[in-house]
Amino acid sequence: MASVSRDVFLDDEPTETAIFTQLQTAISLARKQGSAVMIGHPYPQTLAVLERELPKLKAQGIDWIDIKLMISVRGNRATAAHGKDGVYR
Structure with missing residues (x-):
């Protein structure tokens, strides 16, 4: 089974358009999984x-x-994609 990530790197491509797209990806992931971690740099665009x-x-x-x-x-x-009965052991 493929691993599901809860991390989204916002500014791997440091353009406002790409960062916005990554932010939307993180929001979608948070809705699906209950949470998401966004990682980024303090670039002016970010x-x-x-x-x-x-x-x-x-x-x-x-x-x-x-x-x-x-x-x-x-x-x-x-x-949902990890653990047994919703708990890591």
Whole structure:
């Protein structure tokens, strides 16, 4: 079975269009799996996209949270594609 990732690298291609596309990928992944980790650099293009798009997330039903909070909320819960009965062992 193929591994399912919860990580999305936002700015591997540091253009606003590519970063926006990756952000949409992360949002889709979060909806499907319950969470996603976005990784990026403080490039001007990345910051511009995030500054423009992050305020819109709440209206889309997406909560932007710190990775430490995500870990504590999800704990040891597995995504549907991983673990046994939803728990890593």
